[in-house]
Amino acid sequence: MTTLIPTEAAEKVINSIRIPPRPTVIGELLRERSHSNPDLRKIAQLIAKDIALSAAMLKTVNSPFFGLRHKIDSPQQAVMVLGLSNVANVITALSLKNAIGKQIRLERFWDSAERVADICAFIAGRVPDISRDMAYMFGLFHDCGIPLLMQKFPDYLETLKLANAEAVRSFTSIEDERYATNHATLGYLLARGWALADDICEAILNHHDLSVLTSPDALPGATRGLIAVVRVAEHIADADRMRDDPSWECTGYLAMEHLGLSEEEVGDINDDLVRQRRAE
Numbered sequence: 693m694t695t696l697i698p699t700e701a702a703e704k705v706i707n708s709i710r711i712p713p714r715p716t717v718i719g720e721l722l723r724e725r726s727h728s729n730p731d732l733r734k735i736a737q738l739i740a741k742d743i744a745l746s747a748a749m750l751k752t753v754n755s756p757f758f759g760l761r762h763k764i765d766s767p768q769q770a771v772m773v774l775g776l777s778n779v780a781n782v783i784t785a786l787s788l789k790n791a792i793g794k795q796i797r798l799e800r801f802w803d804s805a806e807r808v809a810d811i812c813a814f815i816a817g818r819v820p821d822i823s824r825d826m827a828y829m830f831g832l833f834h835d836c837g838i839p840l841l842m843q844k845f846p847d848y849l850e851t852l853k854l855a856n857a858e859a860v861r862s863f864t865s866i867e868d869e870r871y872a873t874n875h876a877t878l879g880y881l882l883a884r885g886w887a888l889a890d891d892i893c894e895a896i897l898n899h900h901d902l903s904v905l906t907s908p909d910a911l912p913g914a915t916r917g918l919i920a921v922v923r924v925a926e927h928i929a930d931a932d933r934m935r936d937d938p939s940w941e942c943t944g945y946l947a948m949e950h951l952g953l954s955e956e957e958v959g960d961i962n963d964d965l966v967r968q969r970r971a972e
Contacts, residue, residue: 701872702868702872702873702877704872705844705871705872705873706873706877706878706881708844709840709841709843709844709878710840710843711840711878711881711882711885712788712791712792712882713791713885714787714885714886714887715787715791717738717739717741717742717745717783717787718783718784718787718886718887719887720738721735721738721739721780721783721784722780722887724738725776725780730776732771732772732776733768735771735776735779736766736767736768736770736771737767739767739770739771739779739783740766740767740768745783745786745787745790746767748786748790749767749770749779749782749783749786750764750765750766750767750770752782752785752786753770753774753778753779753782756968758774760773767779777825778825781825781826781828781829784829784886784888785828785829785832785833788833788836788882788886789802789832792836792839792840798839798842801835801838801839804929805831805832805833805835806832807929807932808831808832808834808922808925808926808929809827809828809829809830809831809832809925810828810831811831811924811925811928811929811965812827812828812830812831812921812922812925813825813827813828813831814961814964814965814968815827815921815924815925815951815961816828816921818961819917819921819951819952819953821913821914821917822914822917822918822921823914826889826891826892826914826918827918827921827922829888829892830892830895830896830918830921830922831921831922831925833879833883833888833892833896834879834895834896834899834922835875835879836875836878836879836882836883836896837874837875837876837877837878837879837880837882837896838852838875838879840875840878840879840882841867841871841874841875841878844871845870845871847870851866851867851870851871854866855867856938857936857938858938858939859938859939859941859942860939860942862900862901863875863900864876864877864900876896876897876898876899876900877897879896879897880893880894880896880897883896890915891912891914891915891918892918894911894912894915895911895915895918895919895922898911898915898919899918899919899922899923902919902920902923902943902946902947903946904916904919905919905920905946905947905949905950906946916950917950917951919947920946920947920948920950920951921947921951923943923944923946923947924944924947924948924951924953924958924961927940927944927958928958928961928962928965931962932962932965932966
């Protein structure tokens with residue numbers, strides 16, 4: 693399991709990287725959500741104050757991912773139909789994407805993250821005990837430390853190519869060698885600062901260490917489930933893009949075994965996703 697005991701060099705690097713602060717609306721949502729009887733009307737009003745955020749939320753909740761029978765036209769309706777937990781996750785996801793996106797042009801990164809998030813949610817619907825909205829949110833932000841490293845280090849794209857081509861060494865170990873820190877650690881710190889769910893924070897920190905899937909005491913079951921789901925989702929996404937996945941043979945079986953999936957069932961999920969996209 694990944695630890696957070698940074699070296700002096702790592703501390704200097706981490707302190708030099710600007711982690712976007714949590715927007716006020718997220719803090720207000722969390723405070724209202726913590727009440728025994730949250731005021732849903734007040735929450736809808738908080739969201740409606742930000743026109744751009746409201747528009748992005750409505751676009752998201754009306755997407756095929758949510759599979760709603762009727763179009764949602766307002767924040768009030770979204771809160772009533774989807775529930776507080778779903779809406780809070782969507783708003784947090786959109787706000788975090790917006791905050792990071794302002795730092796650097798990241799269209800390809802977000803396109804890839806959104807594709808992986810969609811696949812994560814789809815897989816979560818096929819296996820027990822994994823929340824679809826948590827899987828979606830984790831899929832979207834499990835690599836949220838990457839754009840922070842892109843901003844800090846001009847040669848990070850070279851590192852990204854090296855790490856993606858590596859079959860044996862972990863992605864994060866290559867980053868550690870070059871920068872004395874890695875995207876999983878930075879993503880964890882960002883997620884903690886934004887008060888994301890503990891399972892998501894811990895999954896972000898440990899998602900490149902699939903050995904945790906064979907150690908029931910290493911992490912909570914929900915956290916390990918998210919890590920397994922995103923590993924399978926990334927493999928499917930790579931196959932869709934006809935990209936190599938060098939580490940799949942070394943680690944993929946751990947994710948499949950944890951989820952109770954066979955290679956054939958993973959192939960079936962991929963086929964179903966292809967049919968779903970063609971039908972959209």
